[in-house]
Amino acid sequence: MAENPYGAVNPPIVRSSTFSYPTAGEGARRFQVAGGAAGEPGLFYSRMDNPTVAALEEHLAKLEGGEACVATASGMGAIFAALMGHLKPGSRIVADPCVYGCTHTLLDKLAKWGVQVVRCDTSDPAALAAAIGRKVDVVFIETPMNPTLRLVDLKGAAKMTHAAGGLLMVDNTFCTPAAQKPLALGADLVIHSLTKGINGHSDLLAGAVIGPAKLVRSAWDWRKDAGAVLDADTAWHVLRGAQTLEVRTTRANASALAVAQALAAEGVRTSHPLLPNHPDHKLAKAQMPAGCCVLTLDLESEKAAHRFLDRLTLVARAVSLGGYESLASHPWSTTHSALPEPARRSAGITPGLIRLSCGIEPLEAIMADVLGALERRPAMRMGAKAPKGTATLTMKARRA
Numbered sequence: 399m400a401e402n403p404y405g406a407v408n409p410p411i412v413r414s415s416t417f418s419y420p421t422a423g424e425g426a427r428r429f430q431v432a433g434g435a436a437g438e439p440g441l442f443y444s445r446m447d448n449p450t451v452a453a454l455e456e457h458l459a460k461l462e463g464g465e466a467c468v469a470t471a472s473g474m475g476a477i478f479a480a481l482m483g484h485l486k487p488g489s490r491i492v493a494d495p496c497v498y499g500c501t502h503t504l505l506d507k508l509a510k511w512g513v514q515v516v517r518c519d520t521s522d523p524a525a526l527a528a529a530i531g532r533k534v535d536v537v538f539i540e541t542p543m544n545p546t547l548r549l550v551d552l553k554g555a556a557k558m559t560h561a562a563g564g565l566l567m568v569d570n571t572f573c574t575p576a577a578q579k580p581l582a583l584g585a586d587l588v589i590h591s592l593t594k595g596i597n598g599h600s601d602l603l604a605g606a607v608i609g610p611a612k613l614v615r616s617a618w619d620w621r622k623d624a625g626a627v628l629d630a631d632t633a634w635h636v637l638r639g640a641q642t643l644e645v646r647t648t649r650a651n652a653s654a655l656a657v658a659q660a661l662a663a664e665g666v667r668t669s670h671p672l673l674p675n676h677p678d679h680k681l682a683k684a685q686m687p688a689g690c691c692v693l694t695l696d697l698e699s700e701k702a703a704h705r706f707l708d709r710l711t712l713v714a715r716a717v718s719l720g721g722y723e724s725l726a727s728h729p730w731s732t733t734h735s736a737l738p739e740p741a742r743r744s745a746g747i748t749p750g751l752i753r754l755s756c757g758i759e760p761l762e763a764i765m766a767d768v769l770g771a772l773e774r775r776p777a778m779r780m781g782a783k784a785p786k787g788t789a790t791l792t793m794k795a796r797r798a
């Protein structure tokens with residue numbers, strides 16, 4: 399990317415929808431090079447390429463260690479562009495039933511267009527191998543999975559996928575490149591909902607596909623024709639959010655682990671990949687040692703889960719994750735409600751499951767809110783006099 403004009407330390411926001419060219423011949427040349435590497439002077443129309451969007455794409459490619467990136471209007475736009483770019487009627491795709499709800503329903507839609515969708519527990523290597531079989535086109539992985547937080551061994555999945563002639567696509571939204579780099583572990587394409595941790599401020603929607611230029615180019619082509627394009631202003635804001643990714647992630651991930659430890663110490667069924675009793679703990683330590691900002695707790699029923707959510711005073715009752723603010727959601731009745739009940743249950747999404755995304759508020763504040771919302775203790779507000787026994791627990795939790 400060329401240096402910014404005026405020596406500006408931040409790139410300008412280039413809002414122009416169209417770009418003039420000095421000669422007709424140069425116009426013809428630009429049409430040929432559009433969608434090339436970031437910074438290629440092929441500008442002619444912002445649905446194809448835009449300098450501010452290109453600045454973001456270049457930054458994201460570097461973060462993930464990829465050659466190229468295409469930024470899209472949302473995470474679903476990125477998943478759509480990546481899948482459409484590499485599937486056709488008759489193609490086989492393997493995915494877990496436990497993926498983000500709209501990814502699941504998008505795959506259902508693709509099945510109606512002649513794509514063979516094979517669902518399996520991708521955290522189980524034997525099940526994954528059986529589902530891939532001898533020939534596959536795409537294996538689509540979320541690790542950690544949304545919302546059960548089970549992991550997939552990326553190196554193993556890449557090996558199996560490549561042996562069957564397919565591409566491994568990894569939705570790295572939960573970890574972000576601050577904690578996990580799927581391309582270095584053998585993935586072919588990495589996908590992001592930038593709406594989450596990379597932007598980190600819950601104030602926009604965006605997505606990205608990252609990987610080798612040749613593979614990203616197919617997603618670029620679909621972005622162009624489907625119009626799933628990111629605008630310059632939004633791209634600039636994502637770039638600003640991404641500058642603080644590392645520090646935000648470090649703090650939020652540490653808080654998530656501490657809250658999970660405190661809940662576990664309270665006897666609550668809690669899951670976080672870095673808890674020693676997590677079924678994929680060993681893999682988590684090798685594959686995503688920096689953790690993630692999401693944990694889950696499983697209460698006994700949907701009613702208990704709703705009551706827990708309604709008692710929160712600091713943590714917002716909202717879907718999404720990876721923001722500077724803590725958010726809690728109930729996948730059963732919101733993000734994953736479109737899945738039939740048996741599919742939800744077999745994917746490990748129970749009626750009592752709560753997904754909690756830790757933000758960067760002081761840990762004591764998050765801890766007091768979450769522990770205070772548990773059934774057994776009166777709700778505790780920050781600054782309010784702690785009920786008897788709570789202080790001891792909070793201290794214990796802080797040490798954990």
Ligand SMILES: Cc1ncc(COP(=O)(O)O)c(C=O)c1O
Pocket residue numbers: 472473474475498540544569571572590591592593594603604605718
């Ligand atoms: C793991 C994951 N992938 C993709 C998406 C879709 O992202 P967006 O809402 O930006 O379209 C989400 C949204 O929650 C998600 O959690």
